[in-house]
Amino acid sequence: MSETRLPWIAEDPASKAVLDLARKVAETSTTLLITGESGTGKDHLARLIHELGPRRDAPFLKIDCASLPQELVESELFGHERGAFTGAVERKLGRLEMASGGTIVLDEVAALSPATQSKLLRVLEERQFERLGGTETISIDARLVALTNSDLARLVSDGQFREDLFFRLSVLTIPLPALRARPADILPLADALLMRGARVHGRMGVAFSEPVIKMLSSYSWPGNVREMRNAIERALVFSGGASLIVEDFPESVRSADSAYGGALRSLDDVERDAIHATLEATRYKIGKSAQILGISRKTLLDKRKKYGLS
Ligand SMILES: Nc1ncnc2c1ncn2[C@@H]1O[C@H](COP(=O)(O)OP(=O)(O)OP(=O)(O)O)[C@@H](O)[C@H]1O
Ligand SMILES: [Mg+2]
Incomplete structure (x- = not known):
């Protein structure tokens, strides 16, 4: 970069x-x-x-x-x-x-x-x-x-x-x-690093997907801003799409991305996140997502509609 x-x-x-x-x-x-x-x-x-x-x-x-x-x-x-x-x-x-x-x-x-x-x-x-x-x-x-x-x-x-x-x-x-001690800096820094990276790589307009934003905010960033810069740089190189997905990020950062997140949430929220993350990961391939989630294509399409994930 x-x-x-x-x-x-x-x-x-x-x-x-x-x-x-x-x-x-x-x-x-x-x-x-x-x-x-x-x-x-x-x-x-x-x-x-x-x-x-x-x-x-x-x-x-x-x-x-x-x-x-x-x-x-x-x-x-x-x-x-x-x-x-x-x-x-x-x-x-x-x-x-x-x-x-x-x-x-x-x-x-x-x-x-x-x-x-x-x-x-x-x-x-x-x-x-x-x-x-x-x-x-x-x-x-x-x-x-x-x-x-x-x-x-x-x-x-x-x-x-x-x-x-x-x-x-x-x-x-x-x-x-440390970055984890100033959580309100995480997303503004990530946005600024993404914009700079996008400029360098000729990828103007590229954005973070929703699950990535959640992941970036919940990760502890032991390597602080430098680790974030490197993670975003890597994601930009790996991704082909208009938005960066969880799978574009290094394993260490992805470990922060759990559908269960440690927080207490409704089953619907967990289901919505699992479906969203899977769709992101497969770049919205319905057949593959349904297979990974262990449900039929029809159930997936119904749930996608229910949760507004398209
Ligand atoms: N508040 C900030 N706003 C924008 N960029 C930042 C900020 N803090 C750090 N950076 C960027 O993060 C990267 C790491 O920062 P820097 O090299 O200053 O860290 P350091 O504390 O000197 O690390 P080390 O102890 O490993 O030398 C640099 O690319 C720097 O420009
Ligand atoms: Mg230094």
Whole structure:
């Protein structure tokens, strides 16, 4: 799917509160910590804060602390002088310097080695640093935003993260709630993701079927918005019709779609849902649906009429 970013979708009170906080902190230069489960939108929020504030025209740079080898993290962050280490054939500017006036994002800050944690702490305290192997002191003019999906307080008590650095970073913390904790966001997000996907795949006008809407709302989304994006992307690729059906979605998401749903409902409701889901699944093939449901074609046609399913 194209990476055209969506605006920040916030319908649930919990994510509206996040948006309000983001607007306020965007005006400041305070170091920021964004926490939240994987896929909740930490990167997305960091970018939004950058764009909402006075730094929007300056660079937005990111360092992925978890995937870069630790030796590289420091040189990416601080830059180095020629000859600082084997292979440093020329001076290289670090992101802290390049992000001048802008925002620098430290993704998965919990992955920093103890040595880099100490250096970062010094930088945050003094607002200045030297390139590796250099003597010139450079002042920082970038806002630092740290992201993590780890429980940093626990890592501190386990001795894996410096307490003083944790305090420095967490002065202003924005906890991003998991998607299941902001249920009113689920359908608006799904619609926005579907519209974007439809544009990318040239499938304008494609819609969710009724059972899919129920399924999307009742699923717990352990992988949060990213999982939803991937599920909708997959459904778009799998489906041929004008509406996405339950069967187009990955098994994990489909497990949320049970005719019995855990809720207490009338037998008629259960029957209606079972018939609807079967018709959707077979793309309204009457013979096949009747066979799956174990009823005659005539009974199916009667019931379809009774429940208004056509
Ligand atoms: N509120 C939102 N509105 C629109 N799109 C969103 C929202 N939140 C997240 N997304 C989209 O969901 C996807 C995952 O978000 P993002 O990469 O920011 O998550 P993350 O918290 O950084 O995850 P990880 O911890 O795995 O890095 C992205 O495509 C992002 O654009
Ligand atoms: Mg991320």
